[in-house]
Amino acid sequence: MDTFFNLTTQDTHAIWLSIKVACGATLVATPLGFAAAYLLVFSKLPAKSLIEGLINLPLVLPPVVVGYLLLLLFGQSGFFGSLLQSADIRIIFTLSGAVLASVVVGFPLMVRAIRIGMEGIDHNCLMAARTLGAGWWDTLMTITLPLSGRAILAGMTLMFARSLGEFGATIILAGNIPGVTQTIPLAIYEYTNTPGGDRMALNLCLVSIILSFAILMLSEAVARSMKRS
Amino acid sequence: MELDVDIEKQHGKFRFSAAFSLSLQRCGVFGPSGSGKSTLMHLLSGLLVPDRGKICLAGKTLYDAGAGVNIPPEQRRIGVVFQHAHLFPHMNVRRNLFYGWRRTENSERRIAPESLIKVLNLDHLLDRGVNRLSGGERQRVALGRTVLACPRLILMDEPLTGLDEELKYQIIPYLKKALDEFNIPLLFISHSLREMRLMTDEVLVFRDGTLQAQMTTENLARSGMATTGGGYANMFKLGPPRQVGDLWSYPFGENSLVLTEEDGNGDRLFELDARDIVLFKGRPEATSARNLLSCKVVDIFRFNNRVGVELDCRGMRLVAQIVPESVLELGIEKGVEVVAVIKASSFRRVV
Incomplete structure (x- = not known):
């Protein structure tokens, strides 16, 4: 049993990368997710259902398809790819690529979670704030944002968990490069393709379970303390 | 108050139009539900924009379609007390009360918070969460929050409707006392003649989105004699x-x-x-x-x-x-x- 929890350097790299990608994706997606949810809940845009459809698309598309579309867009000849290249930024086969893939795939889940919370906010409270002298930005920061707090936390948890598990889009956009873009699921995938790699795969599975569980517990604890205050 | 209004608003199939000027300190807007009372409140407070017309309060133009003036609600300094208190659920009573006060310039702060809190009998509730207040207490906090923003006019949209009879008439003295003490003009919206008579001196009568009449509250009450079953x-x-x-x-x-x-x-x-x-x-x-x-x-x-x-x-x-x-x-x-x-x-x- 002493070899059971022996993680290789490649494994620890994969674990660190997974955490980095999940944190990065959550940080990038949270303000965007809040903005998107706000737009869907409060704005009167005529193209609202179209935007909603676009945001939700990655939820129903196979992640591989999402990854491939991202590769087309951000590849060297892609629209964004060539644009970013002129600024000397490369997305594909880098950590940023892994973060981008996670953001896009997890985004619908995050928006959905924030939106549900935001829809529960009493519009009259926002109107009351306006008549009490709070401008749009003030109202956003002092009423809308705090009242969406728990929903944002739920969205962040979903985003983080989804990023930890992201596989399909990541492998296409960022590749499976040990130490660069190989996250836990990609490492597990590699082990299962290696003869005798079962035990190593199981080790990483265990790490994966522990990580996810820890995140859920943390999120619950934060949510409880938010409810209390 | 010096309120001059001449506005029109098409809202789906509902058409609202009103032209009036009010000068008494306590006025009312009277009419059955769906007559446009709340629309008027939203238009005056800036939460809804009229299609055309003009709104002037105490010599200041709040809205003028022709001149392209439309002062946003947060700068109009028109306080609104909604039918339901709509307190901010994530703040305690004190933070709710002072929300508008903090956003009022020093030179405009002509109300002493301590005395208002005393008038509304809220001293013992200041540190309580708003979810642990009774209906009457909530409405008193909502009133205090609006008054503390030192508005130039207070609009009350059926503020007593959700309360039971006993509570309703307990709150009215508080309302009157607070408004009298701080000399704030009132536009009181209600479909209850009794509330209207207790709170106002002059009324605008609305029906189907249009202003039907402007009269003293006493005359409105007397006209009740003409209706079947009604009386004075x-x-x-x-x-x-x-x-x-x-x-x-x-x-x-x-x-x-x-x-x-x-x-x-x-x-x-x-x-x-x-x-x-x-x-x-x-x-x-x-x-x-x-x-x-x-x-x-x-x-x-x-x-x-x-x-x-x-x-x-x-x-x-x-x-x-x-x-x-x-x-x-x-x-x-x-x-x-x-x-x-x-x-x-x-x-x-x-x-």
């Missing part, structure tokens, strides 16, 4: 009573009234239906009614086959409702002396 209720404060046998005697101007109702020490609000007053020419020899008041006729007004007779009972006003035949028979005209006879059980306590 005399409202007055009485108290404190003195026990006389098994009845209670309340001072009423230079006279006193004998009632079957007894209630504590403070002033209580009573209603007396104008139809429950019987007029006699000269004192009747004997009557089962306990109250016989000598009065002078001050005014006579007629709605269809009903006549209202306004009486001066030594300093107190009463309105009796009779029929035109009785007017002729008793020879009632201005200046004539009559005796008003009222049963002790005709008075109804409101609060």
